[in-house]
Structures are given as C-alpha cells and as structure tokens.
Amino acid sequence: MRIAQITYSTKPRGGVVHTLALSEALAARGHEVEVWTLGRGDDTAFFRPVDPAVRLRVVPFAAVDGEDVGERIERSIEVMAQAFSSDADVVHAQDCISANAVIAAGRACVRTIHHLDAFTTPRLIECHDRAIHEPIARICVSRAVAAEVAELYGHAATVIANGVAAERFETAAGPRGAAAREAWQARLGCYVLALGGIEPRKGSIDLLEAFAQLRGTRPDLALVFGGGETLFDYRPYREEFERRAAELGVTPVVLGTLADDDVPPLVAGAAALGFVSTKEGFGLAAMEALAAGTPVVARDLPVLREVFGDAVTYAHDVSGIAAGLARVTAGRGAPDAEAGRRLTHSYSWDAAAAAHEEFYRDLLGAKGGGRATDDLVDHR
Structure with missing residues (x-):
C-alpha cells in the first residue's frame, strides 16, 4: 500500500512521535510511506533521524510576528492544504490541523484522535469538530477515548494502541546507559521528572x-520539567505557574526542548515520573518510564487505568500526588518494576503497524479496492 501520514510539527510532541514510529514500522512491513509535516521557523527535518525508507515532505512554515494562536492554526491548515499532493491509497491525519488541511485540499482521510481537546473560541471549536466528523474513518489509541468520541460525537472509532520503544529506555537504565544517566544525576541530583512542558493539560x-x-x-x-514545544500560547498559565512557584519557594529546573537521545537517560535517572495530566490518550511518556524502571505517579484517569492497570501509582488530587511521590521516591510501595517492564513489551510498534495495515485493507475493501481518499463520503 501507499500510505501518507500527516502531522502538524517536526517537534517531539506525542502525536509526532507516534507518526514517525508508526510510519517506520509500516515501511518495515513493506509499504510505501510518506510523512507530511510543517517545518515551523527554520525547521527542515524532524527532531530525530527518520528511517530513509520513509519519504519526508516538510512544508515550509515561516513565523509571523504578532500572530495569535487561532491565526497560526488557521494559517497552518491553509499552508498544508495548498502544499498537500499525494497519490497515496490511504491518507492518515494524526491531529486536528492535519485533518482540516487534508479536507481543505479536497481529499478524504483517516484520523487518529489521540485525545479530545477543549477549545473555547468558535473557530477552534469548529476546526476541532470538523476533524472528528469529516474523516472517512477514525482510530483511537485507547478504549476510553473511543468511548468519549462515541458519546460526544456519535462516531465509532477503531482502537489501536500505541507502540513503545521499550528497548531504548531499558538500555538507558542498564550498564550501557550508565554514563549518560549518571551525567543527568550529577547535574540535577535526585529529581522528580515531568515531561511535556508546563501547560494546563499536563497538570503542571x-x-x-x-x-x-x-x-x-x-x-x-x-523538580524537573522537560520538553514542551507546542503551537499553543500558554503564557498566562506559565505566569501563574511561576507566580505560585515563587510563593511556595520552589525553584523548578525547566530544561525546555530536549535532544531525542537525551530523553531516555533523563527518564532512567529520575527518582520518579510525575504524570498528572488532566487528559491523555494513552500515556506514552509514562510507558517509557516503566521501560526504564522509573516509578510513575499518575493522575487517576479511566484511560490510564485501562492502559496501565496496577503498574503505576494513582492519585486523585494534589495531596495524593504528594503522598504517591513520597512513597515511590523512598522506595516504599511502588508497583513491581519488572511487571511494568513486561507491560511495556506488550505494546510494540510492529503490532501497531500490523493492526493499521489490517484497518487500511478493510477500508480499501469497503471502497471497492480503490483509493480510500478519492472522496469525502463518510465511512462509519
């Protein structure tokens, strides 16, 4: 099959990580795969090297001074829509912007809904909803999100779980990763880590x-925060975070965007991962932490109960998060680390690619063997 995967950024956000890993796994299974993305600012490549078997299409997207978030998203859709041209059998959008762009280009698409966002402006709500209603088929990475899509939007979605690059994080936790891991520990001391930057959805x-x-x-x-590249403007939340940190007398270490090779040893060197998002689709960062043997304290969400079972420590509120971190960083009452590692190995990118392959074939069969992107007829 010829498959086009579309994402909105070259930066290491969860949906982008998913796009690249899935594309590489599909290419390894013999498919012709291309990945389209927007190269924001001066970006001409993704945050990490990509298997040469995957063809990359990076569409230039220059910064515009004074542009607000809504304007930036609308321009993102317009620029990608104008550039997008593919003869792929299946076009697969991995986010709201990508789905809107493909639809605006007159092509139908499959959409992975990683999680549902809560926008407040009419234009962003419209974009968000169109990217759920108008694709010809939908995938979710967990049953919990699929249930939300069915309840709130009336669409059934196929559930295909993420894969996990468990070996990278296991290696970082082992003898071969000792030097890099210990370098982070020498720099940061004993630390609680959060990944994904400082933003509302992450519960920072x-x-x-x-x-x-x-x-x-x-x-x-x-307390260490890593990552955080995003399209959205979270300055008011960041200012509230900094104000509250000053009141509490806490000085977090904010590392910002990280090189891809720096992430596994940073995770492996942590005393715990604080994973307290208010919304998640799967929880890839927490799964990677378990692969490294790093205990995870997670917000008690249905989706995380579904994916992680008893492999993490759950908390309902701030006091619970504090109590959970106290226990696991002291080595008391953390879930079995080896069981957590076994869980990570039950999610492979090859298995995810095989499930997508079957999904695409079923979709093409339903379209009579033609391209699944010839028109915008809804496939429910």
Missing part, C-alpha cells in the same frame, strides 16, 4: 503544589 501547577508538600520531608529532591 498541581505537580508543583504536590512537590511543595513533599519538599518538607524530602529537601534533597529537585
């Missing part, structure tokens, strides 16, 4: 509040 202020409670009994711990 809740983690900050919990860490402040923990600091009284664990003054040796540091």
